[in-house]
Amino acid sequence: MTQSATPRTAVPTPVQLMDQLARAAAGYYRHFAAVAAERGLTLMQGKMLSLLREPRPMRTLADLLACDASNVTGIVDRLQARGLVRREVDPADRRIKNVMLTEEGEETVRLIRAELMSNLTTLEQLSDEERQGFQNLLSRVFPEPTD
């Protein structure tokens, strides 16, 4: 009867936790897609812009988006047509085209990230220990190779 901690919720099984992760991931993308849609962008277009904090080769973008290289052509084409990104041939290897944000693209990314954060205000309410623990758990369950 001597209970040290006071668990407000039951301890989830690994499978229950997997389901919770599924809900969280769905919630994250539902939210992200809604924010992107506010700016007339699709989910993939929003993800693409978010990856361009630095100029990146098409090939790298395909790897980061986990899709075939041929898809990147179309996605970048459409973003370029809207003036949000541009291609630049790599001087060192002329096969490579580096994709980078235009000024309007930079502004769009800023707005998207701000909007994303404003809907994740919970993150700001977490204590230092909670944030650190959270990051630790996330990086253990989903190691590096992503993004």
Add this chain to the structure above:
Amino acid sequence: MTQSATPRTAVPTPVQLMDQLARAAAGYYRHFAAVAAERGLTLMQGKMLSLLREPRPMRTLADLLACDASNVTGIVDRLQARGLVRREVDPADRRIKNVMLTEEGEETVRLIRAELMSNLTTLEQLSDEERQGFQNLLSRVFPEPTD
């Protein structure tokens, strides 16, 4: 100099934590899509099957997948053509069609979930406290309305 805990990692800012969530969500779906692809299913088809632990109306599925109702028609059509789901008119309200898994569909879901879990073995290595804390954080940051 008297430091109580021993943080192996720095305390992330809320924005850094948001980026970590983005990586985790991307990692989750990359993994999910790969598991679905092993069975010749797309991501959406895999998600659809996962939602059918109970029979559900088309309309409900559209809400859960956060897409227009017209899309559900096509997704269910393709799963039905492969014998994984079937439609059944609701006796109480004949406008409603309840979608449910066939036996083969049930088996497919079992296999997908098993494969998903086998690649998330990290979850089984977490302590009770860690799992509980993880669930707590996830449910705070991504409240109910999803799935």
Add this chain to the structure above:
DNA sequence: TATTGTTATACTCTATAACTATA
């Protein structure tokens, strides 16, 4: 009248294969 589900349409995303231009 309102709701459920479907169809038609147009656009985006997707992988595959074949191509080019560079290396």
Add this chain to the structure above:
DNA sequence: TATAGTTATAGAGTATAACAATA
């Protein structure tokens, strides 16, 4: 030869609008 990027193609997902059936 190998790699980066594009094009062509076909299939799948997506929202919008209009529709039939049911409530």
